[in-house]
Amino acid sequence: MLVLSRKPGEEIIIDDHIRVTIVSIKGDRIRVGITAPEAVSVDRAEVHERRHSFVDMNVSPKLVGASDTSVRLNQTTIIPQGEAASN
Structure with a gap:
């Protein structure tokens, strides 16, 4: 390092x-x-680990109280409760 x-x-x-x-x-x-x-993915370590644990488990995640605007997992965008989608 x-x-x-x-x-x-x-x-x-x-x-x-x-x-x-x-x-x-x-x-x-x-x-x-x-x-x-x-093309370069940049995440905080906890977001990276959470994303990869859901992908590895092949589970549809429920992100309650997530502070990220959105997290992309398996082509699904999850918007935390209380935040508006920007599409």
Whole structure:
């Protein structure tokens, strides 16, 4: 694992196509912005693990209280309760 120190506003470039920007640091929270091609999947670890566990189980997930706007699983878009679809 490569470990780098960065300050707010500084970036890390991955393979000329992905930019990771340190947006802000407040206490123990770091806000990170990621710019990547559409073909590159970028998720928080818990979303990635949840998505893959549902795909592996071949189960139709019910995401109660999910903070993501939408999660795409097996060509099905799930919109958390209280959020409007943007189609």
